[in-house]
Amino acid sequence: MKQIGRIIATEKVPTTVDEFYFWTNKELIIRPFDVVKVQHIQESITFGVVEEISHLTDTSSSLAGFISSDFGDVTSREYTQRIGMNYVRAKVVGNSKGIYTPALDGYSVSLATEDDVKEALGLNDIQNPLPCGYIEMYEKPDNIMIPVHFNSQFLIGPEGAHLNISGISGLAAKTSYAMFLLKAIQTMALKTDESVAFVVMNVKGRDLLAIDEPNDSLPADDRKIYRDLGLDTNPFKYVKYYYPFSEDMTSSTYGRRNDIESQMELGKAFSYKYIFEDDKDSLDLLFSNVDDPNQTIESIVNAIVTGQGGFNGITNWNDLLKEVQAHTVAQSGKEKEITVLSWRKFFRLFRKTLDKTTIFQNSIAKQKKETRLREAIKNIRKNDVCVIDIAKLDEETQGFVFGDVMRAVYDLKLGQMELEEAEIPSKIVIFIDELNKYASKDVPKSSPVLRQLLDITERGRSLGIILFSAEQFKNDIHDRVKGNCATHAYGRTNAIEISKPDYQYIPAVYKSMLTRLKHGEYIVQNPVFRSLLNIKFPKPIYKQFKHG
Amino acid sequence: MSRILELLEDATNGSCYRSNKYCADEDLSVPAIGYEESRNLTILKDRYGETDTNLKAPKNLTDIAKNLSTEKPLFSYFLDGSRRTYKVDDIELNKRIFPVMAGQIGVACCERKSPATFRCKEIETNLVIALPSEANPQTRSGAQFFNNLKDSINKIDRINRTGTQFSKILEYSSKIPNSREDQESKKYEHLAIAMIQDEMIDCEKKIVSTLTAKNILNEDNYLLKDGSLQYKPMRTGEYKELTKIKNNYRRVIGVSKLFNPELFRDRNNKSNAAAIANLPLYSRTPAFMFQHDLANQGHLGDYKFSIWYVRIRDQSKTDGPFAGVLKIEKILITDRENEEGLESDLVDIITANIINERNPVCYGKDSRWANHLYPVYLTEQYLKSRYLSDSHFLNLF
Numbered sequence A: 001m002k003q004i005g006r007i008i009a010t011e012k013v014p015t016t017v018d019e020f021y022f023w024t025n026k027e028l029i030i031r032p033f034d035v036v037k038v039q040h041i042q043e044s045i046t047f048g049v050v051e052e053i054s055h056l057t058d059t060s061s062s063l064a065g066f067i068s069s070d071f072g073d074v075t076s077r078e079y080t081q082r083i084g085m086n087y088v089r090a091k092v093v094g095n096s097k098g099i100y101t102p103a104l105d106g107y108s109v110s111l112a113t114e115d116d117v118k119e120a121l122g123l124n125d126i127q128n129p130l131p132c133g134y135i136e137m138y139e140k141p142d143n144i145m146i147p148v149h150f151n152s153q154f155l156i157g158p159e160g161a162h163l164n165i166s167g168i169s170g171l172a173a174k175t176s177y178a179m180f181l182l183k184a185i186q187t188m189a190l191k192t193d194e195s196v197a198f199v200v201m202n203v204k205g206r207d208l209l210a211i212d213e214p215n216d217s218l219p220a221d222d223r224k225i226y227r228d229l230g231l232d233t234n235p236f237k238y239v240k241y242y243y244p245f246s247e248d249m250t251s252s253t254y255g256r257r258n259d260i261e262s263q264m265e266l267g268k269a270f271s272y273k274y275i276f277e278d279d280k281d282s283l284d285l286l287f288s289n290v291d292d293p294n295q296t297i298e299s300i301v302n303a304i305v306t307g308q309g310g311f312n313g314i315t316n317w318n319d320l321l322k323e324v325q326a327h328t329v330a331q332s333g334k335e336k337e338i339t340v341l342s343w344r345k346f347f348r349l350f351r352k353t354l355d356k357t358t359i360f361q362n363s364i365a366k367q368k369k370e371t372r373l374r375e376a377i378k379n380i381r382k383n384d385v386c387v388i389d390i391a392k393l394d395e396e397t398q399g400f401v402f403g404d405v406m407r408a409v410y411d412l413k414l415g416q417m418e419l420e421e422a423e424i425p426s427k428i429v430i431f432i433d434e435l436n437k438y439a440s441k442d443v444p445k446s447s448p449v450l451r452q453l454l455d456i457t458e459r460g461r462s463l464g465i466i467l468f469s470a471e472q473f474k475n476d477i478h479d480r481v482k483g484n485c486a487t488h489a490y491g492r493t494n495a496i497e498i499s500k501p502d503y504q505y506i507p508a509v510y511k512s513m514l515t516r517l518k519h520g521e522y523i524v525q526n527p528v529f530r531s532l533l534n535i536k537f538p539k540p541i542y543k544q545f546k547h548g
Numbered sequence B: 001m002s003r004i005l006e007l008l009e010d011a012t013n014g015s016c017y018r019s020n021k022y023c024a025d026e027d028l029s030v031p032a033i034g035y036e037e038s039r040n041l042t043i044l045k046d047r048y049g050e051t052d053t054n055l056k057a058p059k060n061l062t063d064i065a066k067n068l069s070t071e072k073p074l075f076s077y078f079l080d081g082s083r084r085t086y087k088v089d090d091i092e093l094n095k096r097i098f099p100v101m102a103g104q105i106g107v108a109c110c111e112r113k114s115p116a117t118f119r120c121k122e123i124e125t126n127l128v129i130a131l132p133s134e135a136n137p138q139t140r141s142g143a144q145f146f147n148n149l150k151d152s153i154n155k156i157d158r159i160n161r162t163g164t165q166f167s168k169i170l171e172y173s174s175k176i177p178n179s180r181e182d183q184e185s186k187k188y189e190h191l192a193i194a195m196i197q198d199e200m201i202d203c204e205k206k207i208v209s210t211l212t213a214k215n216i217l218n219e220d221n222y223l224l225k226d227g228s229l230q231y232k233p234m235r236t237g238e239y240k241e242l243t244k245i246k247n248n249y250r251r252v253i254g255v256s257k258l259f260n261p262e263l264f265r266d267r268n269n270k271s272n273a274a275a276i277a278n279l280p281l282y283s284r285t286p287a288f289m290f291q292h293d294l295a296n297q298g299h300l301g302d303y304k305f306s307i308w309y310v311r312i313r314d315q316s317k318t319d320g321p322f323a324g325v326l327k328i329e330k331i332l333i334t335d336r337e338n339e340e341g342l343e344s345d346l347v348d349i350i351t352a353n354i355i356n357e358r359n360p361v362c363y364g365k366d367s368r369w370a371n372h373l374y375p376v377y378l379t380e381q382y383l384k385s386r387y388l389s390d391s392h393f394l395n396l397f
Helices: A062-067 A114-121 A174-192 A220-228 A257-265 A276-287 A296-306 A317-327 A340-356 A373-378 A395-413 A448-463 A479-483 A508-514 B004-012 B062-068 B142-155 B157-161 B180-185 B188-213 B242-249 B273-277 B335-340 B344-356 B374-386 B390-394
Strands: A003-007 A019-024 A035-040 A044-057 A084-095 A108-111 A129-137 A144-151 A163-166 A196-202 A239-244 A269-272 A385-389 A427-432 A465-471 A487-490 A521-525 A533-536 B041-043 B075-093 B096-114 B117-132 B166-172 B222-226 B252-256 B288-292 B304-311 B325-331
Touching: A019 A035, A019 A044, A035 A084, A035 A114, A044 A114, A044 A508, A084 A114, A114 A129, A114 A144, A129 A174, A129 A521, A163 A174, A174 A196, A174 A427, A174 A465, A196 A395, A239 A257, A239 A373, A257 A269, A269 A373, A276 A296, A276 A317, A276 A340, A276 A395, A276 A448, A296 A317, A296 A340, A317 A340, A340 A395, A373 A385, A373 A395, A395 A427, A395 A448, A395 A465, A448 A465, A448 A479, A508 A521, B004 B075, B004 B117, B004 B142, B062 B344, B075 B117, B075 B188, B075 B374, B075 B390, B096 B188, B096 B374, B117 B142, B117 B188, B117 B374, B142 B157, B142 B166, B166 B188, B188 B222, B188 B242, B222 B344, B222 B374, B242 B325, B252 B344, B304 B344, B325 B344
Parallel strands: A163 A465, A163 A487, A196 A385, A196 A427, A239 A269, A239 A385, A427 A465, B075 B222, B117 B166, B222 B252
Antiparallel strands: A003 A019, A003 A108, A019 A084, A035 A044, A035 A108, A044 A084, A129 A144, A129 A533, A487 A521, A521 A533, B041 B288, B075 B096, B096 B117, B252 B325, B288 B304, B304 B325
């Protein structure tokens, strides 16, 4: 036990039930989030987490500093350094005997051992442990590394559910962290026979298009960390990839043709299509981000889905487009409730989508590994990982596919797909990056994708649908979506973002830490932990594409 | 008996008035010229304080100081003593009224191992009470009576509980002053405070003696003592005979922030205060040799000083003619020193080192910042931090 300082309690700054202050040598390196322990009454130990460190000297004013250099001589030397110390503010996180009276002046403060840290942060008796990273504390030679575990029931239900990850693109490694957690969940599920399946949306390049292939460039240190955390060093298992259909296979995906072909040969890749007959019910999702104050778009979609007003008997997308076009011509005495202008708007939007995307097709060829996503979701079984590639689709279609997948998962879990209860995984984790596209504060309230997201975050915990979401700026996200997440991971972000109300409760020094977190470093909040934790996690275990 | 005053009443057959308790120190908040300084020294006209007898004008030490600034400093130890006095009550003894005085005495010596490492080397803090000699109801030796009284006081629960102990009860003269002048200058309060002051000085000497005994003061590690080395004649105390302990002061330099410039004499024994006021920056005066007033204080023995002055801050940037000027003293030890004064090179080195101690400053914390040396200031602050708070101390009574 290395003693590093003593408690200071003064008239102006007394120690309290919540926090205490201590001095340390000015050369001692200690960091925010480090745990310290303090001797306390009745031979108990109070644990604290460092929040703020200041350096202070007996200089009464800046002017004294100037005068001390011979009135501004920058080369002046001095025999004695000004007396100074580091002044540390720590938040109380617990006491070994449950004594919460304030720490006493002059009592010794020391570095904690691994067991102390676990006790202090509530990491020692976690039920249903699920690795979520590790903590590194102190400087060499006192440094310690402690694996951190979530209680899986607080991450993927039933006690608490949903995870939100925020941070700047590229610097925060949001996708990597989500995938690290998914890997941990899959490993745990395989060990414990828990029934979990995963639906992962690939929104960027080839990021997630080879998650069942090993990362050959993974450093040995990171492999060791995986083992220390109780995880194997194999990539994901039972992975299926779903690529958006296109004739040449590549115009709608960033995946390489030969990669996709070999995946298809191995029976783990499919291209997905939307067929009018079966998928027209999802048409509303295509117009999620369209402002529709008079609900005319909704009325049109409703007319198409229910086959009213000339939409009866349509069997493919081309016929639909023609029929819609027919409505755009001004005709007196017909369809008064929906104006021609609205039809024209709908036609414009719909035609644009059909022009841009190739997933809306008239038929499915199963022998060519083609499928509908609904079918894919219907066939998802425990431990399966469905990677759905939407990276190259336009924004509207991305929303459409994501909304449709969520709807399919929802229907599956609600038992509307005529499956045996045992066949349906008891939990399905959906991971979506760039959540701001679907659930930002600017998304129209009527957006069906937003409604679907709200449904999942609010009711998903009990149904076993868990949302892992990520976005650059948490502040942009709809309050009800992020409010329902039990776990929050904050990665590196910028100064503007931390000035927003979402970060109000985070101590100032942690806030500024958020602006300089390293790659692979997160500040995590989970109901099981007594305070925010600054955790790290190893590099991805699956194949990485350097250039997307 | 639960309180000191009750015990005093009982032991001295007196009666306490329970009058207002207060801190008796005059706060020295403004830099002042120490006109009260002892005039017990006389300049030796026929001798020089240093070996360079040709030095008549101020000597500029800027270059020497600059060259030395990269080397290990000469001073490694810093000594400061202070006391805080309190009037705790009035006591009636044989129909006369005397003040009951008390004090906290502290002497600290700090060591500078490196620019960043400043640690306490020795510290002594004592609590004392000063009572009139009249307080002793017996005719036997006062020392024994007061010592017993001290032991009884230390046994009081209230004192034990706080973990404090009184180290001594000092006895001040209760002789009725004869002349009117005496009445002014020898007020009982002042007599008592003087006793407490003497006790502190004794404590200082003791610490210097300890440091010498441990052999840690040597030619590379000097001790810088805050204040003058001109110890006043003392009637009591373990170290009252300075001649016997002057060998302890071989590596000790006294640096005074406050001094009476009137006492700076030229060789014709004329005051030359203006020479100090106009001393250029980083220059020192020639060193002069002084001797104790042998005629009146012969019992102290024969000891001589070299005294000189140095300006460490630019006059235009300080707020008085003597702000930024320090008075430096060294006791002359060897026969040669007593004859010829200090080696001029040593005087230069000592002075240059003191010039190099000028930064950092305690500007804003202490109004005497221009005359303060930072390590001394730190020692003083350390010492003060070890005192009991005034209200704590007064409530012991």
